[in-house]
Amino acid sequence: MVLYELIRRHIQIKKRTFFALGCISGLANALVLALINNVAANISDINKENHILYYLVLFSLTIAIYGLTQQRLMTKAAQMVERAIDKLRVDLFESIRHTELSTLEKVGKERIFNTISKELQTISQSAQLFVIIGQSISLVFFTSLYIAWHSFVAFMVISTLIMVGASIHRLRANEIQRNMRISFDSENQLIHRLSDLLDGFKEVKLSEPRAEDLEREYRRDSNRARRAKTKTQTLFATDFILSQITFFTATGAMVFIVPMLSDVYTDVVIKVTTASLFLIGPITSIVGGIPVFTTATEAAQNVLALERDLKTIADQQHTERLKSTENLTSFKAITMQGAFYQHQKKSSDRPFSVGPVDITFEQGKTTFITGGNGSGKTTFIRMLTGLYALQGGQILLNGQAVTDDNRLAYRSLFTAVFADFHLFQQLYGIRDLSAQEIDEWLDFLEMRAKVSIQEGAFSTIDLSSGQRKRLALLSTILENRPIYIFDEWAADQDPIFRRKFYEQVLPRLKARGNTIIAITHDDAYFHLADTHLKMEEGQLFTHQDSESNGVLS
Numbered sequence: 047m048v049l050y051e052l053i054r055r056h057i058q059i060k061k062r063t064f065f066a067l068g069c070i071s072g073l074a075n076a077l078v079l080a081l082i083n084n085v086a087a088n089i090s091d092i093n094k095e096n097h098i099l100y101y102l103v104l105f106s107l108t109i110a111i112y113g114l115t116q117q118r119l120m121t122k123a124a125q126m127v128e129r130a131i132d133k134l135r136v137d138l139f140e141s142i143r144h145t146e147l148s149t150l151e152k153v154g155k156e157r158i159f160n161t162i163s164k165e166l167q168t169i170s171q172s173a174q175l176f177v178i179i180g181q182s183i184s185l186v187f188f189t190s191l192y193i194a195w196h197s198f199v200a201f202m203v204i205s206t207l208i209m210v211g212a213s214i215h216r217l218r219a220n221e222i223q224r225n226m227r228i229s230f231d232s233e234n235q236l237i238h239r240l241s242d243l244l245d246g247f248k249e250v251k252l253s254e255p256r257a258e259d260l261e262r263e264y265r266r267d268s269n270r271a272r273r274a275k276t277k278t279q280t281l282f283a284t285d286f287i288l289s290q291i292t293f294f295t296a297t298g299a300m301v302f303i304v305p306m307l308s309d310v311y312t313d314v315v316i317k318v319t320t321a322s323l324f325l326i327g328p329i330t331s332i333v334g335g336i337p338v339f340t341t342a343t344e345a346a347q348n349v350l351a352l353e354r355d356l357k358t359i360a361d362q363q364h365t366e367r368l369k370s371t372e373n374l375t376s377f378k379a380i381t382m383q384g385a386f387y388q389h390q391k392k393s394s395d396r397p398f399s400v401g402p403v404d405i406t407f408e409q410g411k412t413t414f415i416t417g418g419n420g421s422g423k424t425t426f427i428r429m430l431t432g433l434y435a436l437q438g439g440q441i442l443l444n445g446q447a448v449t450d451d452n453r454l455a456y457r458s459l460f461t462a463v464f465a466d467f468h469l470f471q472q473l474y475g476i477r478d479l480s481a482q483e484i485d486e487w488l489d490f491l492e493m494r495a496k497v498s499i500q501e502g503a504f505s506t507i508d509l510s511s512g513q514r515k516r517l518a519l520l521s522t523i524l525e526n527r528p529i530y531i532f533d534e535w536a537a538d539q540d541p542i543f544r545r546k547f548y549e550q551v552l553p554r555l556k557a558r559g560n561t562i563i564a565i566t567h568d569d570a571y572f573h574l575a576d577t578h579l580k581m582e583e584g585q586l587f588t589h590q591d592s593e594s595n596g597v598l599s
């Protein structure tokens with residue numbers, strides 16, 4: 047059972063406690079039936095012998111035992127499932143944190159959002175239901191024993207009908223699963239379209255045809271999800287009706303068939319018929335619970351699949367993390383030897399590759415990289431910073447190969463403002479903040495009138511895009527790493543601040559001993575770089591060489 051496995055992997059399930067509580071609760075419930083049947087059948091004798099009080103106390107005691115055990119079971123189940131989900135949620139977050147960028151790109155954000163938010167919630171909501179189903183199964187078991195004790199034939203009739211009902215459900219399980227998969231995929235698509243609408247809200251507002259197309263696609267996916275869900279619910283509803291019919295058939299069989307098959311007395315027929323009627327509650331609970339249970343199982347499968355897709359790399363990264371605790375604060379040179387990376391092929395597209403690249407970056411030098419759109423600059427930066435694991439060649443740090451043992455320390459050499467940067471309001475990971483240094487940099491970046499830093503966070507990030515980029519720059523400066531990566535940082539700055547960036551900010555970082563690698567198209571400032579590289583079709587050249595097409599070495 048996937049769901050059980052998922053919970054068991056994260057916390058220790060006290061099987062014996064659950065089993066014992068489930069049995070006591072089911073037995074107490076069945077005892078209520080036995081008592082009622084017995085008192086009803088012998089009421090005149092009991093009254094005559096003045097035993098009614100005794101039966102009343104027994105009856106109340108049985109109900110109290112049932113109530114207490116059931117309450118304990120439900121509380122325990124909720125605690126257990128919530129604890130497992132808590133662990134699972136944090137584990138998934140950790141796996142994502144340690145996974146490779148290429149894996150994350152492959153898995154897709156929508157699937158991660160959908161799994162962590164919706165699927166975990168589905169599992170959480172099913173906690174109480176597991177208890178009700180478990181308890182109902184136990185009640186069906188004890189009631190069946192009660193029936194068997196009175197009439198074996200009646201027991202056989204009930205068992206056969208229950209088995210027929212269960213088999214019908216089993217036969218349709220694949221179709222239910224297939225439709226659930228379609229609705230999960232459609233929901234991922236719906237999240238994707240909704241992100242398109244919210245992230246691209248301005249663009250959507252400006253273009254009616256775009257808005258219409260987006261809405262059409264959203265409607266189509268929503269429709270697909272609706273059809274798959276309706277189909278699933280219809281299958282469940284038919285199951286429910288079939289179970290009710292099976293149940294009525296079973297009860298009818300107690301009156302019409304059992305007396306024909308065996309030699310039973312009227313009071314036995316009444317008892318087994320009452321017992322059979324008593325089964326309606328638990329059977330309805332079991333059948334009614336199947337949709338939630340199946341949905342939760344499917345959710346557990348999706349969680350496991352996501353965990354599996356993220357895990358292999360995460361485990362590797364975890365070892366890496368344990369081995370590598372040092373935080374490098376300086377370096378002399380980084381050399382790439384035959385470094386090669388190829389993006390995964392999408393459908394019939396030709397896969398794009400960068401390299402082989404042979405180049406050395408020395409400490410304290412400023413390097414500018416230029417190149418056309420799609421020439422591979424960003425891919426190259428991701429290779430250099432260790433965000434993409436090389437598929438060929440190697441990186442040497444001060445002459446020593448970067449391996450799994452030191453990759454994390456190697457990555458900690460870099461700080462970056464990427465073209466698609468994310469500005470964190472909270473200054474995560476920046477521990478030693480000097481108020482004086484912050485104020486000085488805020489002044490220098492001409493942001494002091496707009497923003498301050500309070501309790502390790504920017505007072506606001508509701509700013510213009512150029513101003514947000516300055517705050518992203520400030521975050522990297524406060525991080526104070528040896529190597530600064532800028533991907534077209536100055537592109538959205540005004541000409542005055544753009545000049546300041548090249549003529550004052552970069553030299554100030556260089557004066558601190560920082561190494562700068564910047565992707566830029568600002569040719570007016572190319573002379574400020576120590577090295578000027580050019581990327582063409584995934585190949586890296588020095589600027590002079592690019593005229594004669596000489597590959598770097």
Ligand SMILES: Nc1ncnc2c1ncn2[C@@H]1O[C@H](COP(=O)(O)OP(=O)(O)OP(=O)(O)O)[C@@H](O)[C@H]1O
Nearest residue numbers: 151389390398417418419420421422423424425426
């Ligand atoms: N995640 C990805 N999956 C598959 N292919 C990719 C991916 N990212 C980039 N590519 C491919 O790699 C090529 C180079 O992309 P890259 O982002 O490195 O170029 P770039 O020089 O930084 O471009 P730009 O100046 O437009 O930002 C693209 O043409 C694209 O086909």
